[in-house]
Amino acid sequence: MKRKVTKAIFPVAGLGTRFLPATKSIPKEIMTLVDRPLIQYAIDEARAAGIKEFIFVTSRGKSALEDYFDSAPMLEAELRRKDKFELLEMLKSTNMESGAIAYIRQQKALGLGHAVWCARRLIANEPFAVILPDDVIAGEEPCLKQMVEAYAETGGNMVAAMEVPREKAKAYGILDVKEEMGDMVSVSGMVEKPAVEDAPSNLAVIGRYILTPTVLNNIGKVKKGAGGELQLTDAIAAEIDGEGVYGYRFRGQRFDCGSKAGFLQATVAFGLARDDLRDEFQQYIHELVAMQKAAQ
Template identity: 70%
Template structure:
């Protein structure tokens, strides 16, 4: 039986250049989606999956991200005095206990594979999760929880996957599978951002459960696509050695909050899902559509 997955790596060292000038002073990961920063969605998903140790791979300029998880006694006391229990509960949900969280610096931007490799000393010989906060997944059962349950059956490595239009496969890591239907499919190979002839239209999304052997492969991996150390190359090495690697078709809607369009789409979708916001937001959106239709 596979060891339980209790550790997760959060690669958050990126510069967030697509959101400049906002990210000049605000780390992208604490930009707010409705009223929670992106990183909080990732943390909540990890907690729901049973993650107990949170490893953040950061870089210079990310101090605001680290401060976000600190306790705030003055604010807590003010909310208590005003009887704002709902806000107080939301505030306390952002706290991370001492020993639960670790920060590791990635000194050079050398790709996702290098960012994951930075956490190897804290991973040891245990399977671990990797969560990319840019990928926000709305699901009845959190995506990583779905994956942890599947991993208990499959062992090895498991990557979240979804079908994308063939013309967009060049933007993703693409799986070469055995063609089976169902949630879990055996992976025969992986290609990072294929320029032509993709092996399928099943794309890797920012959730992984990985064998500790992947860390060894990352040490041996040469720079690949984009001149970076690619995590997909290290996972592909697992496949070459005959270790089990599966793609997991999760149940849920993924939003690419690393892009402006995706961030806006997620904001609208999550706003419409909120009982306290949906009526006013729906009315506003209907008015916008009506005005644009009349103008045409």
Template identity: 55%
Template sequence: LVDVRTVRPANSHISYTRQGEALGLGHAVLCARELVGDEPFAVLLADDLFLSDKPCMQQLVEVHDRTGGNVVAVTDVPREQTNRYGILEIGEEDGGMVEVKGLVEKPAPEDAPSNLSIIGRYVLQPEIFEFLAERKAGAGGEIQLTDAMARMIGGKPFHGLRVEGQRFDCGDKLGFFEANLAFALRRDDMAEGVRRILNDYAGS
């Protein structure tokens, strides 16, 4: 708790809400509607962790400040894995930024419009709550955030950003292990000990 208080900004205020039923990511975001109010907001999924010189959310916010509208972090995934992610239909590209023309939740590889996937970081406009409040079931019978985002395309600008840095998939056991290892090796109080442990196991 002391460590958390050390990194928490002095002027921050932390509130929380609970998702009473597991009805999908869209429903989870909808549960925060009263806390968010009528302003742009960020969504961060704990399954995705980023290690970068410039924080992932800062990169997205900077694009949002330039373009307005909605911005999502994206990465290229193997075509055979498109059925695990929300996939973009893309328009014009400008460096790492891409125009989002459409979104499909977990399409089969043969149906995917690209192999560019959304990865766990979003800056969204509050209008999305109107679509989420309709509670329409999508893929897997859940209320999908991707479906609501797709309905906002064509209104305000919508962009994807290939963020700089390393992404760890903490929903995967090995990805979770790798994330812990990578961050531990960056800590002055842990790096030497971690390397020693790794050497011991590598030699056995």
């Protein structure tokens, strides 16, 4: 009998140097996409997938991230006094129940694999999800929910997968496909950030995972990989001949909010998707394009 996935790890220890100077004083995960911080999108996706326990792997300087999920009695009282009940209800989605959230420090930046490994004692012997908040995925059904439903059929280890242009394979973990299975593929190998000529496919791993606890043991055994870091990809690949590894082609659009261009693209897409913003925002974009054309 497959166990339900109720725990998720959120690796948020990175310094966010690509967004300096903004990230000098605030964690990148608190940066707002329209009117919600990146981490809220990740939390909402996890909740929709049935996650009950949230484990954050953090580092020094991330206290604002912890405060975000705490209650704010003075602010709530002020909103209540002014009868701003809609805002009050919105705030509730940012609060986490006592005991539902845990924070683990990654004291050395040794890679994604190491960040996940830091949470091993809280995972114990259960399957678990990993969500990278930098990858924001818009879709009718949340990506992790899609994966949890597929995992109920396959078990093993599952990674979110997306086709990318061949020349960009060097920026991702790439799957070596063993068998096509509709939305899924079974995997015969995984390569982290391969050279273009060495990429076994153009099917890239995106920041959503459902993993067996054995992967945590593997992380403690694998050697440092690409970039001199402990790669999560290598630890997952070690399970190909064991519990098995599957790639899941999710339905939705992924935005790389770890890059400035990706963050801007997500801002436009999510802004246009909002009923309360669409008309004014769309008009502005049309006017901006018209001005640029006129200037050429």
